[in-house]
Amino acid sequence: MAKVLVIEDERDLQQVLTYNLRQAGHDAISAERGVEGLRLARSEAPDLVLLDLMLPDLAGTEVCRSLKEDVTTRAIPVVMLTARGEEIDRVVGFELGADDYIVKPFSVRELLLRIQAILRRASAPSDRPPAEASIEFGCLRIDRDAHRVWVDEHEIELTALEFRLLVTLYERRNRVQTRSALLDDVWGIQADITTRTVDTHVKRLREKLEGARDYVETVRGVGYRFKGSPDEASA
Amino acid sequence: MAKVLVIEDERDLQQVLTYNLRQAGHDAISAERGVEGLRLARSEAPDLVLLDLMLPDLAGTEVCRSLKEDVTTRAIPVVMLTARGEEIDRVVGFELGADDYIVKPFSVRELLLRIQAILRRASAPSDRPPAEASIEFGCLRIDRDAHRVWVDEHEIELTALEFRLLVTLYERRNRVQTRSALLDDVWGIQADITTRTVDTHVKRLREKLEGARDYVETVRGVGYRFKGSPDEASA
DNA sequence: TGTCTGTGTGACGAAACGGTGACGACGTCG
DNA sequence: CGACGTCGTCACCGTTTCGTCACACAGACA
Numbered sequence: 001m002a003k004v005l006v007i008e009d010e011r012d013l014q015q016v017l018t019y020n021l022r023q024a025g026h027d028a029i030s031a032e033r034g035v036e037g038l039r040l041a042r043s044e045a046p047d048l049v050l051l052d053l054m055l056p057d058l059a060g061t062e063v064c065r066s067l068k069e070d071v072t073t074r075a076i077p078v079v080m081l082t083a084r085g086e087e088i089d090r091v092v093g094f095e096l097g098a099d100d101y102i103v104k105p106f107s108v109r110e111l112l113l114r115i116q117a118i119l120r121r122a123s124a125p126s127d128r129p130p131a132e133a134s135i136e137f138g139c140l141r142i143d144r145d146a147h148r149v150w151v152d153e154h155e156i157e158l159t160a161l162e163f164r165l166l167v168t169l170y171e172r173r174n175r176v177q178t179r180s181a182l183l184d185d186v187w188g189i190q191a192d193i194t195t196r197t198v199d200t201h202v203k204r205l206r207e208k209l210e211g212a213r214d215y216v217e218t219v220r221g222v223g224y225r226f227k228g229s230p231d232e233a234s235a
Numbered sequence: 236m237a238k239v240l241v242i243e244d245e246r247d248l249q250q251v252l253t254y255n256l257r258q259a260g261h262d263a264i265s266a267e268r269g270v271e272g273l274r275l276a277r278s279e280a281p282d283l284v285l286l287d288l289m290l291p292d293l294a295g296t297e298v299c300r301s302l303k304e305d306v307t308t309r310a311i312p313v314v315m316l317t318a319r320g321e322e323i324d325r326v327v328g329f330e331l332g333a334d335d336y337i338v339k340p341f342s343v344r345e346l347l348l349r350i351q352a353i354l355r356r357a358s359a360p361s362d363r364p365p366a367e368a369s370i371e372f373g374c375l376r377i378d379r380d381a382h383r384v385w386v387d388e389h390e391i392e393l394t395a396l397e398f399r400l401l402v403t404l405y406e407r408r409n410r411v412q413t414r415s416a417l418l419d420d421v422w423g424i425q426a427d428i429t430t431r432t433v434d435t436h437v438k439r440l441r442e443k444l445e446g447a448r449d450y451v452e453t454v455r456g457v458g459y460r461f462k463g464s465p466d467e468a469s470a
Numbered sequence: 471t472g473t474c475t476g477t478g479t480g481a482c483g484a485a486a487c488g489g490t491g492a493c494g495a496c497g498t499c500g
Numbered sequence: 501c502g503a504c505g506t507c508g509t510c511a512c513c514g515t516t517t518c519g520t521c522a523c524a525c526a527g528a529c530a
Contacts, residue, residue, distance in 0.1 A: 159505085159507085160506090161506080161507075174378075174380065174381045175380040175381055176380065176381060193509095194508070194509065196508090196509075196510085197507080197508055197509075199487095199489075200490085200507085200509080201507085201508095202488095202489095203488090203489065203491095204507095206489095220394065220395065220487065220488075220517080221394060221395030221396070221486090221487075221516095221517080222382055222395050225381060394516080394517060395517090396517080396518075428519070428520095429519070429520065429521095431477090431519090431520075431521085432518080432519055432520075434476095434477065434478070434479095435478090435479085435518085435519075436518085437477095437478090438477095438478060438480095453476095453477070453478090455476065455477075455527070456475090456476070471530100472529105473528100473530090474528085474529090474530105475526105475527090475528085475529105476525105476526085476527085476528100477524100477525080477527095478524080478525070478526090479522100479523085479525090480521105480522095480524100481520105481521090482520090483518105483519095484518085485516105485517085485519095486515105486516085486518080487514105487515085487516075487517085488513105488514095488515090488516095489513090489514090489515100490511100490512085490514105491510105491511095492509105492511090492512105493508105493510080493511105494507105494509090494510105495506105495507085495508085495509100496505105496506085496507085496508105497504105497505090497506085497507105498504085498505085498506100499502105499503090500501105500502095500504100
């Protein structure tokens, strides 16, 4: 399906990862050190990189930065692995350009799902316009780059989390997102969060959305859905 | 019906299981230890493995892992049995590749129902196209992603349960679904539900379906059936 | 036609679900 | 250090949804 480069020094974990990736039909290659990983990333042109943050030589963050600085590897999605102890601020990971972020111990199943999602997002940029930087939707305007949102020409202040929640819902408009799907996509996979937390943040988001609050619909017993415009819905 | 391998060291429980499996028309073989179980799994090619998590020699988790690593046994569905005390995180079970998961004490009937469901799922994965996201059928339109349903261009509001019931019936259109089959597929695995409950929900569904209500037919003495279009029916 | 079994229907109590406000933990910044 | 902002969790409450029951009704069969 796709070629995945695993950069991970712990042998056991590396084995588990490559094994499961191959099980899932992927092509897996691996490196134990950062420099080797960078080399492979350039020569093998993987579709995705799984990167441990703790490596013997280079810090994972450095590897990530390098990957994102190099023109030949810049476009490759990076998924970071971090132990629970070393919890970086999630934002730092995304700042470095990581596309996703997983805290150990994680479930292999969930990891694979995430990889699928990222590959899908990366591989099919054609059927869905590759994330517009600026979104205009009814009375709502979102500037992704600037992380700013306006409702009826008047700016509202969202936290980073609320912003991600809004954008995620918007990107999947007209599709119900279950709470766990949202936890995956917005929070980043950590299952140690109550699903009710999603509700709370939806509430906070709605409050701030004021006149645009009705775009976020509740689907009882299932999850939440961003209401697309009528014509889009029927399309 | 199917060949089931029971790997369970407690004699009593093993007896009960094999007895009931045979009662239900299955072919049951059993092992008391993990290694023996693995051997039988390879030589007997069962259709399903019932695996206790607590075994005298190997841990059930190890057995499961081995089953899933071996090419010849990989495809066999595994159902895990665990005592309530040893509650594993459910995710761990699925990580190991278990297909289902039952906590003791369980009702034999429930176990059998689960086994049925898994066998049904495993036996016919290919004959049916992977579920269309949008369904158009006569005056009925179903959008699975959005969880919305229209009858004659006019949207109707279904509860989550009603939606699942409708989709399930539709997916198996032209085939009668017994009440217990529906309980399995729509309700999940709550065996503690009266079959009459199905009737009630069919009634509620029909009410909301208005002009499309006749798609849901009653087959007296058997169950319910979604009436496919005439040409499909004869196909 | 009468009986018997199986299904439709309406009502009711219990449980589940989601919205909401409050609280404490944590990190940041002045 | 204290004030502030953000986030995760919890408890409460109104509403919806669900499961069950009793009874009416319909089809099968003699």
